[in-house]
Amino acid sequence: MKKHILIADDSDVIRSIVEQTLRLYHYDSIITAIDGQDALEKARAHKNEIALYVFDVNMPKMDGISLVKEVRAFDASTPIIMLTTETDKAKMMTARDNGATGWIIKPFQGDKFIRVVEMYLKN
Amino acid sequence: MAKGSGLLAKVQQLRAQVDSYEAGDVMGALDIQDSISDILEELSGKTGLERLASLIRHLLPLAQALSQSSLESQALTLLTELTEGLEQYVTGRLSGKAYGELIRKHEGELRRFTGRAPAPSGTRAETGTVSGAPPSPDHESAMTASAESGKVQEENPVEQPIAEPYPEDYFSAIIEDTKLLEQFYTEAQEHLEEAQATLVELEYDATNKELLNTIFRNFHTIKGSSAFLGLKNIEETAHAVEDLLAIVRDGKLILNKDLIDLIFRGMELLKNLLDTMLANDYQKTAMEASFRIINIYPYIRLFKKIKEQYSYKKIGEILAEEGKIQPEVLQKVLQKQRETDKKVGEILIEEKIAKPEDVVEALKKQNSLANRIKKSGIVKVSNEKLNTLIDIVGELVINQSMVKQELLNLQVSETTERSITQLESITTTIKNLVLSMGMVPIAEIFNKLRVVARNTAEELGKSVYLELRGEETELDRNVIETIYEPLMHLIRNSIDHGIEHAEERDRLGKNRLGRILLSAEHKGSGIEIVVQDDGKGIDTELVLKKAVEKGLVKRDEAGKLSQKDVYNLLFLPGFSTAKQVTSVSGRGVGLDVVKKNLDSIHGRVEVSSEVGKGTRFTIKLPLTLAIIEGFVTRVGDNKYVFPFSSIEEIKVIQQDELFRNDEESEAMIFHRGLHIPVLYAHRVFRETWQEPENRTMLSLLFSLDQSHYCVVVDELIGKQEIVVKSMSQTILQDCSFFSGGTIFGDGSIGFVVDMQGFLEALK
Numbered sequence: 001m002k003k004h005i006l007i008a009d010d011s012d013v014i015r016s017i018v019e020q021t022l023r024l025y026h027y028d029s030i031i032t033a034i035d036g037q038d039a040l041e042k043a044r045a046h047k048n049e050i051a052l053y054v055f056d057v058n059m060p061k062m063d064g065i066s067l068v069k070e071v072r073a074f075d076a077s078t079p080i081i082m083l084t085t086e087t088d089k090a091k092m093m094t095a096r097d098n099g100a101t102g103w104i105i106k107p108f109q110g111d112k113f114i115r116v117v118e119m120y121l122k123n
Numbered sequence: 124m125a126k127g128s129g130l131l132a133k134v135q136q137l138r139a140q141v142d143s144y145e146a147g148d149v150m151g152a153l154d155i156q157d158s159i160s161d162i163l164e165e166l167s168g169k170t171g172l173e174r175l176a177s178l179i180r181h182l183l184p185l186a187q188a189l190s191q192s193s194l195e196s197q198a199l200t201l202l203t204e205l206t207e208g209l210e211q212y213v214t215g216r217l218s219g220k221a222y223g224e225l226i227r228k229h230e231g232e233l234r235r236f237t238g239r240a241p242a243p244s245g246t247r248a249e250t251g252t253v254s255g256a257p258p259s260p261d262h263e264s265a266m267t268a269s270a271e272s273g274k275v276q277e278e279n280p281v282e283q284p285i286a287e288p289y290p291e292d293y294f295s296a297i298i299e300d301t302k303l304l305e306q307f308y309t310e311a312q313e314h315l316e317e318a319q320a321t322l323v324e325l326e327y328d329a330t331n332k333e334l335l336n337t338i339f340r341n342f343h344t345i346k347g348s349s350a351f352l353g354l355k356n357i358e359e360t361a362h363a364v365e366d367l368l369a370i371v372r373d374g375k376l377i378l379n380k381d382l383i384d385l386i387f388r389g390m391e392l393l394k395n396l397l398d399t400m401l402a403n404d405y406q407k408t409a410m411e412a413s414f415r416i417i418n419i420y421p422y423i424r425l426f427k428k429i430k431e432q433y434s435y436k437k438i439g440e441i442l443a444e445e446g447k448i449q450p451e452v453l454q455k456v457l458q459k460q461r462e463t464d465k466k467v468g469e470i471l472i473e474e475k476i477a478k479p480e481d482v483v484e485a486l487k488k489q490n491s492l493a494n495r496i497k498k499s500g501i502v503k504v505s506n507e508k509l510n511t512l513i514d515i516v517g518e519l520v521i522n523q524s525m526v527k528q529e530l531l532n533l534q535v536s537e538t539t540e541r542s543i544t545q546l547e548s549i550t551t552t553i554k555n556l557v558l559s560m561g562m563v564p565i566a567e568i569f570n571k572l573r574v575v576a577r578n579t580a581e582e583l584g585k586s587v588y589l590e591l592r593g594e595e596t597e598l599d600r601n602v603i604e605t606i607y608e609p610l611m612h613l614i615r616n617s618i619d620h621g622i623e624h625a626e627e628r629d630r631l632g633k634n635r636l637g638r639i640l641l642s643a644e645h646k647g648s649g650i651e652i653v654v655q656d657d658g659k660g661i662d663t664e665l666v667l668k669k670a671v672e673k674g675l676v677k678r679d680e681a682g683k684l685s686q687k688d689v690y691n692l693l694f695l696p697g698f699s700t701a702k703q704v705t706s707v708s709g710r711g712v713g714l715d716v717v718k719k720n721l722d723s724i725h726g727r728v729e730v731s732s733e734v735g736k737g738t739r740f741t742i743k744l745p746l747t748l749a750i751i752e753g754f755v756t757r758v759g760d761n762k763y764v765f766p767f768s769s770i771e772e773i774k775v776i777q778q779d780e781l782f783r784n785d786e787e788s789e790a791m792i793f794h795r796g797l798h799i800p801v802l803y804a805h806r807v808f809r810e811t812w813q814e815p816e817n818r819t820m821l822s823l824l825f826s827l828d829q830s831h832y833c834v835v836v837d838e839l840i841g842k843q844e845i846v847v848k849s850m851s852q853t854i855l856q857d858c859s860f861f862s863g864g865t866i867f868g869d870g871s872i873g874f875v876v877d878m879q880g881f882l883e884a885l886k
Contacts (some may be wrong), residue, residue, distance in 0.1 A: 081149060092147060101192055102149035115630075116149050119190055 002051040006031045008039035009056035021110040036062025053080040072099035079120040152189035170392040171417035184236040215412020288418045294411040296353030301405040314341040329378040339368045363426035364389040441485040516557045517846040521866045523550045566594035568607045592642035609717040613654040621658030655739040661732040690730035694718040753845035757838035759810025762873035771824045778818035801833045
């Protein structure tokens, strides 16, 4: 069953903000990854169980854009949302070409983030 | 802030957001969705703008599709084109017709996003299904004008095509004198305000000539001055309302709820038009652009339709309409009629202009139209006379049964006995008839409450629909007067504390429009009134916390209370869970008033609630106050009547069942697992007490507010229908435990006990 939300970000702060926000709205099935490699392994391990991916763009070991490509190799349909900064526009286009669904500019408000999550989980 | 300018600003904001949107920008997509919802909110309930709202609703699925990679680019292209068109339409650069065509052109594509046809050509639009925005039920009911002859169902204006309603030069006569226009605005607003107040009064006094004249004059003046200034749309609207009111004023039609609703709609339409003037600073070009998007015709058609139904038609008109005679010929005939004093029909036949059978047919038609215009056969009687009548009939019933008793004791002849039986049945009929005269349909206060709900919701910025059921249910006039205030508090309470704001409801996946059901129905020998909302429900934790803070409940006892007990805390004086004091119901007055008023008419209130789903208040009332079901007892030398509704059972108490916790405390019995205090009626009534001979006592077991009491009396006489008669104030002041007196068939008198007062007297 698709139930988990996989969050990949190398920043402890961002990871815990995203995780706390999700838990506040009772999304309790959360998997976190500290870099691109970690995320890819966890994504493979939980294949078919993940409902939504949230990837940071700049991560060590493997960046978010490559990560999207890798994940899309075995999961074509699950939405992938990228976390990015205002200056990353060009990278976003590459990410979209690789199969990312959309992107959110950091910093963002918790309730808006939740609406995005809800929107994708509903679809 | 003015209404029209808000719309333009919002549409422009939407356009900017769409223009700067970049594929994949999820937050940007959310912003666009929000802006569209915002515009829809701005338009919601605006009379005359329903069609525009339903067109804008098509944009919402497009905005939602922005978050789906596969649909995104197509959705964006379409959204860009349609928002651009919308902006042009709102600013007057694009006609309504052209905008409608633009949407129609993309019908096929739109269907991909909504799964349905956008139906721009007047077929049923998908109002409510695509965006979740509700079709306003209020609106539908207003579109139904009913009269004695049956119902007239009119098409919903929302379904009208967006054809350009006004000719090119329709607004060209508007004068360019901002000062005069401003003056008109102020004057018209004043008239509308007066009209609104008058209409509310007419809801209760539909045939009051003075009120009808006032409201007629209001619309007449608006019509007159708008015509001077070239504001043809305002003139036409006011004219339509005036025409309808003229029929009402002439007594051809009685104002009913549906007609009043319709007039309210007309007033809202006028208010909208006036606000548009203000919003555009009375500048001709800008006003014209805004006026063009408000279509007045669906409403005008409604008014005209009703007017036609209730107007007499002349024979000549009917024949001309059917094409049986030429209009020019008719003019000549009418000329002749004035000269000869003959009837039109006669002339037509004599001159062989029309066939006799056609004239007969037309006469029949005229008759059937006229028959629909029945005058209501209502006679007004003053409250005072009615109350006296009810009183006297009560005496008649008593006297009749006294006479019967005495005659039967005398062993009278069979004929006399028959007469007595007949007299009895006539008396009963009169009694029932008179009691029913004191009954009025609850619609009377339901309509008032509709205004309360409307105003409260507006005040709090919430969207609420009040659904009424069982308005025809009849209740004693005095009961109705007493329950108005409690119901008002409950409804205000529901809107204030129950119903969430539209955005909040949106987030919770609820319908944006909050719903409150107000219903009345007969249940058993009483009436049940329900106020039910679909709001956030009662948070028992919060109630308990507050009750502890206020010292209404001890901290250690709080955990032991049942849910029902917790709900009952709401009815304690000075209780309020509102985080902020609001002007509506947050001062903690309200629910305790509800209970107090209901107590005074032997009513009860129950609460049930589910967090997140809503709250339901159920009020149970006796049908009438004049006649109650009583249980007659003897205490000392007098008869006392207890209200039957609160008696649970009759209990014979053995002297040795009694026990006391200590010397000081009152006597108790242990019955069905409960410790029940035993109360001696003679102490309250100050009667002498005779020690029972066989160590047994007779008692009535009462249940009041979830507590039980045994009331010891000397003798149980039995259940009986009691005509309650009021007692003099001086007696009642001394004895608050009586609610009235009664006279029995044998001429003896009895006292009707008020249980609340009885219990207080014991303390």
